[in-house]
Amino acid sequence: MNKQLILKKRPVGAPSADTWQLITNEIPEPQEGEVVVQTHYISLDPAMRGWMNETKSYIPPVAIDDVMRAGTIGKVIKANNHPKFKIGDVLTGWGGVQQYFATDGKGHFKVDTSMVPMPKYIGALGMPGMTAYFGILEVGKIKEGDRVLVSGAAGAVGSVVGQIAKIKGCSVVGIAGGAEKCKYVVEELGFDACIDYKNENIHAGIKQHCPKGIDVYFDNVGGEILDAALARLRMHARVVICGAISQYNNKEAIVGPKNYLSLLVNRATMQGMVVLDYADRYKEAGMQMGMWMMQGKLKTEEDIYEGIENFYETYQRLFNGDKRGKLVLKVI
């Protein structure tokens, strides 16, 4: 049987257990030209919260009673004259929160798991890694010697952003929640410093670690931390708007950055990005990132939980901070 998680209602604020419902269906059969994939790992991402809103965004909302959208990696178990994929192939794509699905293969890519374990393909070599790569290089436009500040520094995107910036010769300051995460960010990932926003004053921390100001701020969180970063921009600074996790569960309007006029004072740029725009360059980025991993310059970690039944509990870790690196749900 095929367990599927469907969206039952649009959450107001944080989702609750009854936002979704786990249902059971027959395992699908492939139509002519289709394959059926058994999902092994499901990617859990803060962006999921946005996909549940009815508001127009960069991607259509998940419809009520549809399977919850998610990035996945899994193995082809049935094939019906598919032109490219055969049984045993490992595919990554938008499989959704379910154990099995049929697909004509659009939006799914075959990957080689002989060298790289499956979860990595939905982590550092998947959306979060691609987001980090194109966000910091193409939008952040880092150059050697830049002082780079990264929020969510122990997370799937931020951890990679900071390491790429280090590889490119920047000095890098992270922001993360808790002493343990900060220790990880500095000692394991090699950031120059990390500010613990749960126990330190964020303004004082930025002032201490970026005494001359910030050249590039990579924002995953929004809210007060974005404002604190804006207050210390250098001339011609770049602010990359990648996400705003502190605001996603707001019941009222988002809090806007009250220090946005720092953009004027410092002739700075704030630019939004969506990784999907770089799809035709994922391969280039993946090869580069794989190389850095093999050279030991890029460390990535997955935090793996088990069981599709535990989706809601695991999802909550995205927002309460109780995870490190890429959050993954193992479903086989």
Next chain:
Amino acid sequence: MNKQLILKKRPVGAPSADTWQLITNEIPEPQEGEVVVQTHYISLDPAMRGWMNETKSYIPPVAIDDVMRAGTIGKVIKANNHPKFKIGDVLTGWGGVQQYFATDGKGHFKVDTSMVPMPKYIGALGMPGMTAYFGILEVGKIKEGDRVLVSGAAGAVGSVVGQIAKIKGCSVVGIAGGAEKCKYVVEELGFDACIDYKNENIHAGIKQHCPKGIDVYFDNVGGEILDAALARLRMHARVVICGAISQYNNKEAIVGPKNYLSLLVNRATMQGMVVLDYADRYKEAGMQMGMWMMQGKLKTEEDIYEGIENFYETYQRLFNGDKRGKLVLKVI
């Protein structure tokens, strides 16, 4: 005698009559290598409000008991072996709110008033015009066919921004306060439409006049209008942050743009600008703008009031909207 307006205290919120004090001094004598200028016209600009704050900005604050900073144009009445300037020359620069001043000439430029009247040199051919020119072309990066939205459309900067965008083949929608100003913006300046924010719903107005969204928004005002514009950005839109007149007199923190995540959804850019950065290109811009004026493609207007004694009363027109085009104080 020389009447000078000095800053007596830093205003909290809007300035009041006792923010400044008018004092009388001797007319200065030029030292060796100096000239003395008699000011004819003083430029009144919303940016003046910012210069009175103690906060670090793109220019140092005016010190307490210093002459209030202002752009000026006037005539050399005394000279003491100045290498470039002689009696009778007309100079524009940072003369401040006073009738006479001595200068070594740094930051002052000689202009030709045989074709162009003096006030134009502190208006469309001065800071506001330069701001409009470089803001919309270099930061807004307009291209033919763009839908451009401009706030403060009847003002010194906005009126020029919109006309340049029209010259470049964009369709242009203004935002201004009151039916009369809107009529001026459309019928005299040639904008395609103008939204009267005092009598119309700004969200509905933008939706009506920019049905496919906004490619470039030139922001002089901040606050609710900035938020309304952000809500209707097109993909890859550019938001030029030139000023935030609605926020300058806030007693509490500035209101940040709560719709800033539209930058992410639409891969858009919000960039601040300060005209001083383009000083080495003022001449190029001035020649182009002068040409457009002679061709009748660029209409500019000055709203001139008289008497240094009336500075405070005239200054208030910047913020209560009771003026059109460039606000100028005639002091001779």
